[in-house]
Amino acid sequence: MIEFQSVTKRYDDGTVAVDELDLTIDDGKITVLVGPSGCGKTTSLRMINRMVEASSGTILVDGADIRSQRPAALRRGIGYVIQNAGLFPHRTVLDNIATVPILLGTKKAAARRRAEELLDTVGLPRELAKRYPAQLSGGQQQRVGVARALAADPPVLLMDEPFSAVDPVVRDDLQEELLRLQSELGKTIVFVTHDIDEAIKLGDKVAVLRVGGKLAQYDTPATLLAKPVDDFVAGFVGRDRGYRALGFLSAHGVEVAPLSTLTLGEPAPVVTGWTVVVDERRRPLGWLSAKSTVEGEIRSADLVAGGSLYVADSTAAGSLRAALDSALSSPSGTGIAVDAEGAVVGGVTADSVLKVLDAARRSGEVPS
Numbered sequence: 171m172i173e174f175q176s177v178t179k180r181y182d183d184g185t186v187a188v189d190e191l192d193l194t195i196d197d198g199k200i201t202v203l204v205g206p207s208g209c210g211k212t213t214s215l216r217m218i219n220r221m222v223e224a225s226s227g228t229i230l231v232d233g234a235d236i237r238s239q240r241p242a243a244l245r246r247g248i249g250y251v252i253q254n255a256g257l258f259p260h261r262t263v264l265d266n267i268a269t270v271p272i273l274l275g276t277k278k279a280a281a282r283r284r285a286e287e288l289l290d291t292v293g294l295p296r297e298l299a300k301r302y303p304a305q306l307s308g309g310q311q312q313r314v315g316v317a318r319a320l321a322a323d324p325p326v327l328l329m330d331e332p333f334s335a336v337d338p339v340v341r342d343d344l345q346e347e348l349l350r351l352q353s354e355l356g357k358t359i360v361f362v363t364h365d366i367d368e369a370i371k372l373g374d375k376v377a378v379l380r381v382g383g384k385l386a387q388y389d390t391p392a393t394l395l396a397k398p399v400d401d402f403v404a405g406f407v408g409r410d411r412g413y414r415a416l417g418f419l420s421a422h423g424v425e426v427a428p429l430s431t432l433t434l435g436e437p438a439p440v441v442t443g444w445t446v447v448v449d450e451r452r453r454p455l456g457w458l459s460a461k462s463t464v465e466g467e468i469r470s471a472d473l474v475a476g477g478s479l480y481v482a483d484s485t486a487a488g489s490l491r492a493a494l495d496s497a498l499s500s501p502s503g504t505g506i507a508v509d510a511e512g513a514v515v516g517g518v519t520a521d522s523v524l525k526v527l528d529a530a531r532r533s534g535e536v537p538s
C-alpha cells in the first residue's frame with residue numbers, strides 16, 4: 171500500500187504543484203491519477219520514488235516512510251515507465267530490458283534469458299531482441315519500456331503517460347495488454363494520464379486532480395461516472411457519462427429473444443422482416459433487409475452490414491453498454507447476441523436493456 175498523508179510539493183519558484191494530498195493506493199490494483207495539464211500528476215507520481223522530494227507531509231510505502239530509505243534502494247522495488255519509453259538508444263532491445271537486473275548483480279546470461287521471457291510477457295516476438303529502439307514502432311518501444319520496468323520484478327510500477335505518444339489504435343492494444351498483464355501479475359500500478367477514457371478503462375480507482383494540485387475526487391470509475399462530486403469532475407468525465415456508466419453494469423437479466431436466421435446459400439424465402447444471415451456455424455454475416463427482393467440463393471452481396479455484437483455468454487454476461495450498443499448500432503434495431511464461440515443465440519432490444527437499467531436503479535445498484 172502507498173499512502174500520501176497531507177503531502178505538499180512547492181517548487182523553488184513558489185509553484186504549489188501538489189497541495190495537501192491525502193491518498194491511499196491499494197496493493198495489486200491499478201490506481202490512475204488524472205486531471206488537466208499542470209494539475210500535479212507527474213509531481214505526485216515522482217514523489218513516490220523520490221525523483222521529486224515532497225516539501226511537507228509523509229509518503230508511506232508498505233507502512234515505511236520513504237524518507238527512511240536511500241532513493242536507490244527504494245527504486246529497486248519501484249519500476250518506472252514513461253512516455254516514449256525512455257529507452258537507451260545505443261543498446262539493443264534485450265540489453266535495454268536486462269540493464270537493471272545486471273546493475274543489481276544478476277549474471278549477464280541469466281538477465282538476458284529473463285529479458286527474452288519478458289519479450290513474450292509483453293507480447294513482442296523474440297526476433298526483435300537484437301534491434302535498437304529506433305528500429306521499432308512507437309507501440310513496440312512502449313512494450314519494451316514495460317518489459318524493462320518489469321525486469322527486476324518490482325511490486326510497484328509507476329507509469330507516466332506511457333501510451334500518450336502512440337496512435338489511438340495502438341494505444342487501445344497497449345491498454346488491453348496492460349490489463350491482461352495485470353490480471354496475471356497483480357502489481358501495484360500508479361498510472362498517470364490526462365485522458366479520462368484511459369483512466370476509466372484502466373483504473374480500479376481513479377483520482378481526479380484539479381489545477382493547483384488538489385484532489386477533487388477519488389473513486390471507482392463507475393462511481394465517478396454516476397456520482398461526480400461537483401461540476402469540475404462532471405465536466406472532466408464528459409457529457410456522455412450516463413451512457414458510459416452502463417459499461418460497468420452487467421447485462422445479466424437482459425432478455426435475449428429468439429431471432430429468426432437464414433444460412434448463406436439457402437434459397438431465399440419471401441422475407442417478411444429483417445433477418446440475420448449466418449454461416450454454417452451460425453456466426454452472423456449480416457442482415458437481409460425486410461425490403462430486399464432476393465431471387466434464388468442468398469449471397470453476401472444481398473446483405474446489409476450488422477452492428478456490434480453482444481456476447482451473452484452463460485458464465486459472464488457482457489455489460490449493459492455492450493447490449494445497448496448492439497441494439498443501437500444494428501440496422502434492424504435488434505442487437506445480435508452471440509455465445510462465446512460467436513454463434514447467434516438471439517436478439518436484444520434497447521427496451522429490454524432499459525428495463526434492466528430501471529430495475530437496477532430501483533434496487534439501488536445504480537447510485538441516483
Ligand SMILES: Nc1ncnc2c1ncn2[C@@H]1O[C@H](COP(=O)(O)OP(=O)(O)OP(=O)(O)O)[C@@H](O)[C@H]1O
Pocket residue numbers: 181182183185186187205206207208209210211212213214364
Ligand atoms: N521543476 C519545476 N519547477 C517549477 N515548477 C514546476 C516544476 N515541475 C513542474 N512544475 C509546475 O508544477 C505544476 C504541476 O506540474 P506537473 O508536471 O506535476 O503536472 P501534470 O499534471 O503532470 O501536467 P501535464 O499533464 O501537463 O504533464 C505545473 O504548474 C508545473 O508548471
